Amino acid sequence: MALPSAVSSPSLKSTPPCVSAFYTKPVRLQATYRSGYNLRSCKLSSFRCSSSSFSEKHHNVNPSKSDDLVELPLFPLPLVLFPGATIPLQIFEYRYRVMMQTLLQSDLRFGVVYSDAVSGSAAGIGCVGEIIKHERLVDDRFFLICKGQERFRVTDLVRTKPYLVAKVTWLEDRPSGEENLDELANEVEVLMKEVIRLSNRLNGKPDKEAQDLRKNQFPTPFSFFVGSTFEGAPMEQQALLELEDTAARLKRERETLRNTLNYLTAASAVKDVFPST
Numbered sequence: 001m002a003l004p005s006a007v008s009s010p011s012l013k014s015t016p017p018c019v020s021a022f023y024t025k026p027v028r029l030q031a032t033y034r035s036g037y038n039l040r041s042c043k044l045s046s047f048r049c050s051s052s053s054f055s056e057k058h059h060n061v062n063p064s065k066s067d068d069l070v071e072l073p074l075f076p077l078p079l080v081l082f083p084g085a086t087i088p089l090q091i092f093e094y095r096y097r098v099m100m101q102t103l104l105q106s107d108l109r110f111g112v113v114y115s116d117a118v119s120g121s122a123a124g125i126g127c128v129g130e131i132i133k134h135e136r137l138v139d140d141r142f143f144l145i146c147k148g149q150e151r152f153r154v155t156d157l158v159r160t161k162p163y164l165v166a167k168v169t170w171l172e173d174r175p176s177g178e179e180n181l182d183e184l185a186n187e188v189e190v191l192m193k194e195v196i197r198l199s200n201r202l203n204g205k206p207d208k209e210a211q212d213l214r215k216n217q218f219p220t221p222f223s224f225f226v227g228s229t230f231e232g233a234p235m236e237q238q239a240l241l242e243l244e245d246t247a248a249r250l251k252r253e254r255e256t257l258r259n260t261l262n263y264l265t266a267a268s269a270v271k272d273v274f275p276s277t
Contacts, residue, residue, distance in 0.1 A: 184219065
């Protein structure tokens with residue numbers, strides 16, 4: 001049975017691979033999610049089996065009161081949704097069409113959890129996706145635009161049919177103490193601009209300075225924006241999503257961008273010496 005897939009969306013294909021410090025597979029910096037995910041390998045049975053580890057890995061560490069638990073429909077996808085980011089989806093499998101019909105009559109919110117396309121296992125921490133635009137087709141398929149809202153931790157599965165519903169608790173960053181978050185965010189922005197500049201140079205585009213990337217965002221939402229651009233490294237993105245400290249997230253992103261910049265600098269030097277390659 002086919003699972004829903006993401007609708008085609010614009011891709012910054014001109015951006016070259018970048019090297020991540022925490023994920024060995026080359027990644028690309030991109031401002032929007034790529035499309036064309038193959039969800040056929042996202043197995044419900046695997047998710048159900050892995051749900052037994054939710055309480056061991058997450059719930060028992062900081063057990064929540066029953067009053068703090070909220071029931072939330074879950075949508076396993078081979079991507080990581082961050083707060084503030086948007087994703088396009090096409091829904092055509094029956095159980096998820098049922099879920100969308102229910103959501104469109106209620107609060108328009110569901111949980112997106114990263115599911116590994118190979119193993120089929122799902123993460124225990126995800127992000128709420130809110131439907132901000134939808135189109136219902138004649139055959140009951142849906143085109144959706146969803147925006148990431150708050151993060152959550154799965155504590156228990158309520159049911160698996162007709163679609164997944166879980167009990168979750170909300171996840172927020174802890175205070176970062178004496179860390180200067182604005183300074184960290186500014187460092188990350190400078191690195192991102194330099195990465196974009198070198199990427200454009202390598203691809204023969206005008207060597208112009210990138211525009212304001214932070215756009216007056218506070219450090220926490222900016223850290224989520226940066227994580228959403230790390231295309232091609234979902235495990236690294238998931239690790240960033242799970243961090244509960246804005247300073248730690250920005251520092252990890254800073255290190256990744258520094259390594260990316262080193263890679264691009266070396267690639268640019270090679271291109272200068274061997275223009276034909």
